[in-house]
Amino acid sequence: xxxxxxxxxxxxxxxxxxxxxxxxxxxxISDSAATGTPVGxxxxxxxxxxxxxxxxxxxxxxxxxxxxxxxxxxxxxxGLDTIAVDRFCGGxxxxxxxxxxxxxxxxxxxxxxxxxSTENLYNYLxxxxxxxxxxxxxxxxxxxxxxxxxxxxxxxVPFGGPVALRKCSYPPKGHxxxxxxxxxxxxGKARATPxxxxxxALPTFKTKERFSGVxxxxxxxxxxxxxxxxxTMYQSSVRRLVIDARGQVIGAEVxxxxxxxxxxxxHRRAYLMGRPLTLEALGINGPLWQMVAxxxxxxxxxxxxxxxxxxxxxxxxxxxxxxxxxxxxxxYEDVFHQGTQxxxxxxxRLGVSAGAVTTQMDTISAWRFVSPPYDWPKGIxxxxxxxxxxxxxxxxxxxxxxxYEKAGGKAWLVLDQAxxxxxxxxxxxxxxxxxxxxxxxxxxxAAKKADSIAGLEQAIGVPAGSLQGEVRAYNDAxxxxxxxxxxxxxAMRAALVKAPFHALDISNKLVAPVAALxxxxxxxxxxxxxxxxxxxxxxxxxxxxxxxxxGMCSNEYISGLSLADCVWSGRRAAEAAQ
Numbered sequence: 001x002x003x004x005x006x007x008x009x010x011x012x013x014x015x016x017x018x019x020x021x022x023x024x025x026x027x028x029i030s031d032s033a034a035t036g037t038p039v040g041x042x043x044x045x046x047x048x049x050x051x052x053x054x055x056x057x058x059x060x061x062x063x064x065x066x067x068x069x070x071x072x073x074x075x076x077x078x079g080l081d082t083i084a085v086d087r088f089c090g091g092x093x094x095x096x097x098x099x100x101x102x103x104x105x106x107x108x109x110x111x112x113x114x115x116x117s118t119e120n121l122y123n124y125l126x127x128x129x130x131x132x133x134x135x136x137x138x139x140x141x142x143x144x145x146x147x148x149x150x151x152x153x154x155x156x157v158p159f160g161g162p163v164a165l166r167k168c169s170y171p172p173k174g175h176x177x178x179x180x181x182x183x184x185x186x187x188g189k190a191r192a193t194p195x196x197x198x199x200x201a202l203p204t205f206k207t208k209e210r211f212s213g214v215x216x217x218x219x220x221x222x223x224x225x226x227x228x229x230x231x232t233m234y235q236s237s238v239r240r241l242v243i244d245a246r247g248q249v250i251g252a253e254v255x256x257x258x259x260x261x262x263x264x265x266x267h268r269r270a271y272l273m274g275r276p277l278t279l280e281a282l283g284i285n286g287p288l289w290q291m292v293a294x295x296x297x298x299x300x301x302x303x304x305x306x307x308x309x310x311x312x313x314x315x316x317x318x319x320x321x322x323x324x325x326x327x328x329x330x331x332y333e334d335v336f337h338q339g340t341q342x343x344x345x346x347x348x349r350l351g352v353s354a355g356a357v358t359t360q361m362d363t364i365s366a367w368r369f370v371s372p373p374y375d376w377p378k379g380i381x382x383x384x385x386x387x388x389x390x391x392x393x394x395x396x397x398x399x400x401x402x403x404y405e406k407a408g409g410k411a412w413l414v415l416d417q418a419x420x421x422x423x424x425x426x427x428x429x430x431x432x433x434x435x436x437x438x439x440x441x442x443x444x445x446a447a448k449k450a451d452s453i454a455g456l457e458q459a460i461g462v463p464a465g466s467l468q469g470e471v472r473a474y475n476d477a478x479x480x481x482x483x484x485x486x487x488x489x490x491a492m493r494a495a496l497v498k499a500p501f502h503a504l505d506i507s508n509k510l511v512a513p514v515a516a517l518x519x520x521x522x523x524x525x526x527x528x529x530x531x532x533x534x535x536x537x538x539x540x541x542x543x544x545x546x547x548x549x550x551g552m553c554s555n556e557y558i559s560g561l562s563l564a565d566c567v568w569s570g571r572r573a574a575e576a577a578q
Contacts, residue, residue, distance in 0.1 A: 024074075027345075027352045027361065031323040031479040033360040035286075037087060037237040042350045042353045044251060044494030046245050048306060053251065054520035057083040057231070057305035059577055060252055061522055062238045063315030063347055065092025066563055067546025068108040069220040071312045072571030073155065076227040078578045084230055085254055086417055087237040088271050091217040091548075092316050093339035093517070094563060097278060098170055099201040099212025101152065101159075101567070102560030105147040105257050108199055112161045112177060116195035118142045124183060125552075125561075126191035132360070132555040137526040139567055141552060148567045149199060156219040158202040165196070167377075169369030169396060170211075170559070172431040176200040181558030186489050198560045210433055216563075233305075235264050237296070237346065241311065241354050241542070242304065247515055247533075249354055249541035251307045255300040263299040267292055275340055281513050289341050310541050310577035313531070314570060317518035317547040318345030328361040328520070331404050335366050336513035341392060343518075345549035351522040354542055355533040361520035365557035367396035368403055368506055368514050370413055372432050373423030373440055377495040379415040380474055381506070383407035384465025386457065388474070391484070393492040396556045403506075409514075412460055414445075414467065414506040416496045418443065451499045460503045471496050517562070519554045521547055528576035 032038050045051055054415040059075045061068045064086040075082040084090070089499040096562040104121030122142040130137055134200065149159055171178040180198025182188040204219060224230050236256035244250050246329040274288030318324040319337045322343045326333065337343075341511040344378040348358060370376045370392065375395040383406065390402035392413075403411045415423075423444075427437050457467045476486055484493055508514040522544040529545055530538035545551075552565040 027324070027358050028327070029353050029505060030348050031327065031345065031349065032320060033321040033323070033344040035289040035319055037346035038239055039346050039349040039353060040240045042241045042243045043413060044243050044245075048244065049324065050249050051242065051251070051304055052307070053306040054303040055083070056308065057081045058309040059083070059312065059574060060087065060305055060307035060310070061312045062103060062333040062350070063087075063313070063316060063342070063546075063548070064090035064221070064224070064232075065314065065316055065546060065566065065571040066094035066216065066220070067566035068092070068312065068314035069217070070538045070567045071223060071314060071545055071574045072224055072230050073220065073227065074574035075285040075577070076572040078574060080229060080309065082230045082577055083233055084224060085233045085236050085238060087235070087315075088340070088342060089234050089268060090221045090224070090232075093343055094566065095213050095217040096215035096340065096558060097211060097337070097563065099214070099216050100198045100385070100563060101148060101201075102180060102197050102558065103149050103199055104142065106146045106199065108161070108177060109148060109195065109197075113164050113418055114163065114177070114195055115193070116197065118145055120192045121197065123143055124181075124188060125429065126192050127474070128181065128186060128556040128558060128561065129552060131500060132200050134526055138552075144568060145564070148564055151571075152216065152567065155223045156204070156436050158204065159199045160202055163196055166372075166374050167393070168276045168372050168374070169178035169367075169387045169436070170433055171198070171200060172372070173433060176202055180560050182398070183306060184489065185391065186487055187391055187514070189489075194371050210435065217542070235259070237269055237300070239302075240578050241350055243354060247355075247538060247540065249307070249311050251305050252311055254303050254305050256303060257296065261299070263295050265293045270295070271341065277278045277338070279319060281336055281510060285426065292341060307541065310543055310573070312432050312543045312545055312570070312573045312577070313347040313351055313548040314545045314573075315347030315548055316340070316343040317351075317521070318348060319343050319404045319516060319518050321345040321388045329518070331409070332364045332366055332516055334409060334508050335364070335516035336508065338517050343547075347544070348521055351531050351542065351544060351548065354531070354539050356539060356542070357523045357534055358520060360554040361518075362552055363519040364516050365397045366400035366404060366516035366554070368400040368411070368512050369396040370399075370506060372436055373426040375419050375422040375494070376413065376415060377492050379419055379496065380470060381411050381412050382462065382467060382470060384410050384462065386462030386470065388470045390487060391486040391488045393488050395558050400516075410507045413506045414456070414496065415469070415502045417498040417500055417502070419494065420502055426435065439512040444502070444504065446505060447504045449500045451501075453501055456501045480484070480564045506516075508518075516559070518547065521549045521551070521554070524549045528535045528571040531574060539560065543577060545569035
């Protein structure tokens with residue numbers, strides 16, 4: 001039971017940039033995903049005594065991905081009686097992720113001979129966060145960065161080496177520290193000394209999973225199960241918040257499948273069967289997700305849970321909510337939806353039901369990676385009009401933004417034979433991840449090729465002279481020692497001269513989908529994670545973390561920054577609520 005019913009809050013503190021970045025297209029509570037959690041208007045009562053509560057706690061955490069797990073475990077450390085609610089069994093999109101935490105000045109780097117510091121990290125991250133995050137908050141995040149790794153290690157999540165020193169989308173087999181952002185690009189190097197900061201969790205058990213998110217979340221879920229102050233309400237979802245006459249969030253209406261029932265067992269089995277990303281890519285998990293939703297509608301029952309010190313919304317993004325995607329990010333309608341059925345925007349809509357505002361809702365992190373093979377970014381990417389549109393060596397999220405916003409989501413990667421040969425040599429080493437090898441081979445099998453650039457223009461159907469002009473400008477700049485027009489570093493440039501020439505269709509395809517996550521969310525107070533209302537004041541008793549909140553990765557995404565933000569913002573919310 002809760003120790004106190006007094007919530008600490010500060011209505012005078014306003015979220016930075018409140019009003020500047022509020023979304024012009026408002027989030028609608030009614031924008032429910034077809035197989036998602038329905039969210040209703042908040043239950044407004046005169047006070048806590050007016051409600052017949054079924055349970056109570058200090059801290060109610062809604063969603064147990066990495067952000068929610070971090071809030072739960074930090075709450076446990078602080079002695080907060082915590083209830084963890086998750087629509088399924090915990091893990092969320094974090095469990096399906098690469099398991100990379102972006103951090104600088106860590107003991108892992110030092111032990112591997114990598115020189116870095118929190119100040120160097122701060123100098124670099126300003127490039128990614130832009131003006132979205134205030135300088136004091138960014139500095140605190142960077143100062144806390146090494147501690148995020150050691151905190152996860154304290155719960156049995158291991159980090160270490162070897163380090164991969166060649167820029168890649170995900171480290172090769174057997175490597176666990178790498179350059180996971182734009183550190184080595186000219187823009188990145190102008191701000192800070194490059195250092196590999198993508199800390200990929202080491203394996204903790206044998207599995208066919210190729211990504212490390214499962215190793216992080218398995219350990220944290222075990223810690224939650226063993227924690228003295230945490231109770232779990234799995235296979236449950238919050239459909240309404242409870243708000244008193246002062247406007248303070250004092251609890252929630254939680255709909256739960258009866259633990260151990262046949263319906264709950266079927267629900268769990270259908271979810272796990274439909275969760276694999278391969279089924280999502282093939283588009284054949286729909287019936288399983290529909291079964292999950294039907295079971296919830298028929299068998300879940302409501303419970304009113306009192307949250308004496310606060311509710312933390314950490315239920316993931318909205319990539320699986322078509323209505324919200326159509327409203328906020330229509331350019332990205334064809335992307336591969338990275339995440340789980342739980343990424344339905346319900347946490348964001350719960351915040352809006354309490355009067356919250358949102359920011360960055362149109363920011364989508366979609367990833368088109370072309371490295372490894374390591375030399376392929378030395379080619380050029382062109383639009384269907386035959387125009388080069390981006391710096392090819394950038395992190396995949398920046399590449400995809402150019403592809404979707406400047407090229408309509410369609411693009412070709414143009415290589416010469418020397419680059420193709422180099423790529424095949426990389427594949428032959430056997431060191432690349434299996435999916436990287438499969439993608440490279442699939443692109444080459446379907447590639448158009450010709451003995452001249454003019455012939456390649458005809459083969460891919462771009463306007464006559466367009467590709468020839470781009471290749472000529474690219475090659476001439478290299479020969480003259482001039483800066484690349486798109487800002488690519490000299491080390492990642494090579495003239496396209498050796499025939500035959502190849503054009504790889506790098507648009508979103510089944511064999512190589514462009515995966516995406518949503519980055520926008522509820523506007524929060526940077527010091528506490530308290531959710532900000534329409535009047536610019538913090539809504540008492542309500543916090544947001546991870547992808548329910550605007551955070552460190554909501555301007556530009558790089559691998560590991562979202563998970564690092566999940567740990568940091570989840571812990572921040574629990575500390576503010578105590």
